[in-house]
Amino acid sequence: MLDTVSVAEYMTQVGREARAASRALVAASTGVKNEALQAMARELDAARDTLATENAKDLDAGRENGLDAALLDRLALKPATIDGMIEGLRQVAALPDPCGEITDMSYRPSGIQVGKMRVPLGVVGIIYESRPNVTIDAASLCLKSGNAAILRGGSEAIHSNRAIAECIARGLRAAGLPEACVQVVQTTDRAAVGALITMPEFVDVIVPRGGKGLIERISREASVPVIKHLDGICHVYIDAKADLDKAFAIALNAKTHRYGVCNAMETLLVDAAVAEAILPRLADAYRAEGVELRGCEKTRALVTANAASDEDWATEYLAPVLSIKIVESLEEAMDHIARYSSQHTESIVTEDYSRGRRFITEVDSSSVMINASTRFADGFEYGLGAEIGISTDKIHARGPVGLEGLTSQKWIVFGDGQIRH
Amino acid sequence: MLDTVSVAEYMTQVGREARAASRALVAASTGVKNEALQAMARELDAARDTLATENAKDLDAGRENGLDAALLDRLALKPATIDGMIEGLRQVAALPDPCGEITDMSYRPSGIQVGKMRVPLGVVGIIYESRPNVTIDAASLCLKSGNAAILRGGSEAIHSNRAIAECIARGLRAAGLPEACVQVVQTTDRAAVGALITMPEFVDVIVPRGGKGLIERISREASVPVIKHLDGICHVYIDAKADLDKAFAIALNAKTHRYGVCNAMETLLVDAAVAEAILPRLADAYRAEGVELRGCEKTRALVTANAASDEDWATEYLAPVLSIKIVESLEEAMDHIARYSSQHTESIVTEDYSRGRRFITEVDSSSVMINASTRFADGFEYGLGAEIGISTDKIHARGPVGLEGLTSQKWIVFGDGQIRH
Numbered sequence: 001m002l003d004t005v006s007v008a009e010y011m012t013q014v015g016r017e018a019r020a021a022s023r024a025l026v027a028a029s030t031g032v033k034n035e036a037l038q039a040m041a042r043e044l045d046a047a048r049d050t051l052a053t054e055n056a057k058d059l060d061a062g063r064e065n066g067l068d069a070a071l072l073d074r075l076a077l078k079p080a081t082i083d084g085m086i087e088g089l090r091q092v093a094a095l096p097d098p099c100g101e102i103t104d105m106s107y108r109p110s111g112i113q114v115g116k117m118r119v120p121l122g123v124v125g126i127i128y129e130s131r132p133n134v135t136i137d138a139a140s141l142c143l144k145s146g147n148a149a150i151l152r153g154g155s156e157a158i159h160s161n162r163a164i165a166e167c168i169a170r171g172l173r174a175a176g177l178p179e180a181c182v183q184v185v186q187t188t189d190r191a192a193v194g195a196l197i198t199m200p201e202f203v204d205v206i207v208p209r210g211g212k213g214l215i216e217r218i219s220r221e222a223s224v225p226v227i228k229h230l231d232g233i234c235h236v237y238i239d240a241k242a243d244l245d246k247a248f249a250i251a252l253n254a255k256t257h258r259y260g261v262c263n264a265m266e267t268l269l270v271d272a273a274v275a276e277a278i279l280p281r282l283a284d285a286y287r288a289e290g291v292e293l294r295g296c297e298k299t300r301a302l303v304t305a306n307a308a309s310d311e312d313w314a315t316e317y318l319a320p321v322l323s324i325k326i327v328e329s330l331e332e333a334m335d336h337i338a339r340y341s342s343q344h345t346e347s348i349v350t351e352d353y354s355r356g357r358r359f360i361t362e363v364d365s366s367s368v369m370i371n372a373s374t375r376f377a378d379g380f381e382y383g384l385g386a387e388i389g390i391s392t393d394k395i396h397a398r399g400p401v402g403l404e405g406l407t408s409q410k411w412i413v414f415g416d417g418q419i420r421h
Numbered sequence: 422m423l424d425t426v427s428v429a430e431y432m433t434q435v436g437r438e439a440r441a442a443s444r445a446l447v448a449a450s451t452g453v454k455n456e457a458l459q460a461m462a463r464e465l466d467a468a469r470d471t472l473a474t475e476n477a478k479d480l481d482a483g484r485e486n487g488l489d490a491a492l493l494d495r496l497a498l499k500p501a502t503i504d505g506m507i508e509g510l511r512q513v514a515a516l517p518d519p520c521g522e523i524t525d526m527s528y529r530p531s532g533i534q535v536g537k538m539r540v541p542l543g544v545v546g547i548i549y550e551s552r553p554n555v556t557i558d559a560a561s562l563c564l565k566s567g568n569a570a571i572l573r574g575g576s577e578a579i580h581s582n583r584a585i586a587e588c589i590a591r592g593l594r595a596a597g598l599p600e601a602c603v604q605v606v607q608t609t610d611r612a613a614v615g616a617l618i619t620m621p622e623f624v625d626v627i628v629p630r631g632g633k634g635l636i637e638r639i640s641r642e643a644s645v646p647v648i649k650h651l652d653g654i655c656h657v658y659i660d661a662k663a664d665l666d667k668a669f670a671i672a673l674n675a676k677t678h679r680y681g682v683c684n685a686m687e688t689l690l691v692d693a694a695v696a697e698a699i700l701p702r703l704a705d706a707y708r709a710e711g712v713e714l715r716g717c718e719k720t721r722a723l724v725t726a727n728a729a730s731d732e733d734w735a736t737e738y739l740a741p742v743l744s745i746k747i748v749e750s751l752e753e754a755m756d757h758i759a760r761y762s763s764q765h766t767e768s769i770v771t772e773d774y775s776r777g778r779r780f781i782t783e784v785d786s787s788s789v790m791i792n793a794s795t796r797f798a799d800g801f802e803y804g805l806g807a808e809i810g811i812s813t814d815k816i817h818a819r820g821p822v823g824l825e826g827l828t829s830q831k832w833i834v835f836g837d838g839q840i841r842h
Contacts, residue, residue, distance in 0.1 A: 023759060027783050100782065106804065112793050114803050121815050122785065204815055225646070225816040246838030253840035338444060347834075360833055361521065362448050364543065372533050372836025381841070382535050382832065383527065394542050394625055394829040395646040395817045408815040411803065412781055413768075415793025417667030419674035420802070 011195035015202025017180035018123045022148035030097040037093040040171030054163035085136040092140040095385045099146040116409040120146030122204040129210040132160035139182045145406035155188035197222035229392035231342035232262030234374040237333040239350035240273035247349040253373040263377040291320040298326040313340040345377040366399035432616035436623025438601035439544045443569040451518040458514040461592030462507045475584035506557040513561040516806045520567040537830040541567030543625040550631040553581035560603045566827035576609035618643035650813035652763035653683030655795040658754040660771035661694035668770040674794040684798040712741040719747040734761040766798040787820035
């Protein structure tokens with residue numbers, strides 16, 4: 001392992017090479033980028049034996065270090081995982097290239113023609129945990145969007161990631177692109193992360209993928225913009241004018257379709273006018289799914305539930321637990337959301353035009369829905385074709401982030417010799 | 422003056438009220454916002470005497486504290502300055518409202534309809550120096566874009582700013598909006614700035630307007646995103662295939678139209694193939710305007726110029742000084758720009774289709790031009806109708822920032838009861 005000075009020097013070198021490679025990528029055609037993605041897919045397919053051998057080293061070390069079954073499962077590169085990586089590369093190759101798109105060109109009174117061109121951000125740093133397939137996922141999205149990538153995976157996956165990096169490098173070479181377009185950090189020293197997030201001269205944005213602890217630490221320490229979300233405290237509000245069959249289906253789906261995901265509902269708000277009609281029926285369904293209910297006092301007068309504390313309203317359970325609150329009005333529902341939501345996704349169930357319109361306009365979350373399950377807040381469901389993460393920030397990317405979220409727009413001006421008077 | 426604890430408490434109160442007011446603004450119609458802007462214009466017009474009295478206090482104090490003539494001039498609220506503020510409010514009222522715009526709605530295979538709605542950022546903090554008219558300018562842009570504003574002007578202008586704040590408050594009241602939609606920080610304590618830039622729970626973005634020192638300090642210390650540019654090291658590149666009359670006009674205009682502005686050219690790059698034909702003619706014209714030339718060796722073989730040091734290429738003169746470098750190719754010009762540009766604005770003068778296309782695609786600056794003066798990089802020239810600043814960052818806003826730069830987009834989903842399978 002390198003010492004700290006060497007890690008800093010190594011990361012500076014990685015950053016400098018990424019910056020240089022990013023200039024080559026801006027000039028690379030869509031065809032060349034797609035060729036690289038297809039070549040990487042072929043290289044992965046040809047390297048299945050090597051990948052298995054290298055992955056076994058990580059799995060052995062993981063077992064020795066006492067990693068739990070879930071972590072070992074995420075670490076494993078099964079044949080199906082490799083199939084998925086290959087398929088992912090081909091899907092990203094098939095997506096439209098966001099770069100170079102020119103929009104809004106118009107003539108100004110001075111005679112200049114002004115508009116915008118979509119361009120890569122430059123260099124993207126991705127920090128993730130044990131899943132080695134993220135290496136391919138992140139590499140492909142960065143490459144397609146014209147960004148050089150610096151990938152820092154979990155140290156448990158270092159052998160797998162190095163083997164995948166070899167395939168990526170061969171794919172880049174096959175397309176005539178610099179290998180530094182995608183660099184996998186070769187040291188497992190934690191100082192490498194600290195360096196990566198504090199090199200604004202070489203890195204334009206950081207995308208952390210992993211647990212809340214990792215993301216909080218990176219956000220706090222980074223001197224580079226971070227595309228991230230910390231929490232998904234999502235709400236469904238069943239309005240007084242809801243279609244109760246839709247309400248039942250949505251409230252059940254939003255909680256029970258999957259528990260450990262950021263777009264699962266954590267709090268159900270129910271208008272007092274329909275609470276009696278919908279809550280007992282819903283409570284039975286939740287109980288059948290094994291969901292623990294925690295309710296406000298009014299809720300507990302209608303259904304069996306533990307008492308919800310103030311902390312419950314602010315908690316992302318990521319588990320079969322649901323907090324329920326009965327509210328007197330749309331305003332009370334929106335006040336509750338404004339106070340406790342993590343600004344990820346909220347949905348109203350209503351047949352009332354004006355209330356739906358107010359909810360959509362006034363609720364300040366990255367996704368706001370009418371009569372749909374919060375589980376739809378997802379890059380693939382939204383048609384982005386890919387997703388590098390979900391952002392609950394308002395600056396730059398918001399909500400599911402696809403290829404476009406890894407780009408920016410510059411102004412372009414076409415003139416005929418115009419000068420300013 | 423408040424002590425530090427009180428300043429922190431006061432700023433927390435300001436932040437909390439701004440956050441609450443921002444929710445009222447999201448719900449406010451375009452008509453109500455415009456009514457407030459028109460009412461502010463009337464209030465300013467009616468308060469000319471008070472404004473003169475309060476401004477005189479600032480000017481007297483400024484003279485006592487030895488402010489120089491330029492600073493006193495910026496501090497002065499002359500009748501024409503007030504006319505300009507009133508006219509500015511009316512112009513912003515006439516601009517289209519960026520909020521609520523819905524775009525890209527499309528149906529997905531699941532049956533949900535997905536698109537984006539443009540929404541305010543929330544609360545904008547603006548930190549500026551002595552010009553009191555910025556108070557109106559910033560207030561009007563924030564209000565129109567649906568953002569609550571916290572304005573911190575220079576302490577030299579505190580009496581003027583408080584008087585302007587009174588007019589703003591009366592205008593907001595007249596339109597039925599909370600006064601906290603626009604708050605002028607009432608203390609001149611510097612700790613207020615430190616508090617303002619470290620309250621992410623209350624402030625969504627900071628826009629500093631002022632000298633490089635102020636902006637650097639704020640960027641370093643802020644825990645909130647900052648929309649900013651530090652330098653304008655802009656280049657004009659005269660290509661081998663340039664129309665030399667256009668080149669002459671653009672190179673002269675980009676340097677001499679105004680010196681103290683961020684979009685003035687600081688370095689002229691000339692292709693060796695046309696250097697002899699254009700440089701002596703340009704040098705004469707610059708000399709007639711009193712511009713000091715600093716050139717590379719090849720330049721100095723053709724025209725009288727001081728020797729340019731490496732530092733010159735990295736300097737924003739904001740003065741009648743120009744550095745000139747002769748390059749052998751488009752590539753050398755783009756390499757020089759990649760190394761020294763502040764990514765503000767670069768222009769190529771050429772009649773060559775492919776070289777123009779490469780320059781536009783590969784140069785990574787907020788504005789990239791063909792055959793136009795860099796002086797056009799400006800919100801008004803680009804048709805934004807207003808400008809709150811120019812950003813040389815790539816994240817969020819880039820280049821001239823108008824009303825749209827003070828907004829974000831959220832995802833909206835219209836369903837009919839869809840759940841995820």
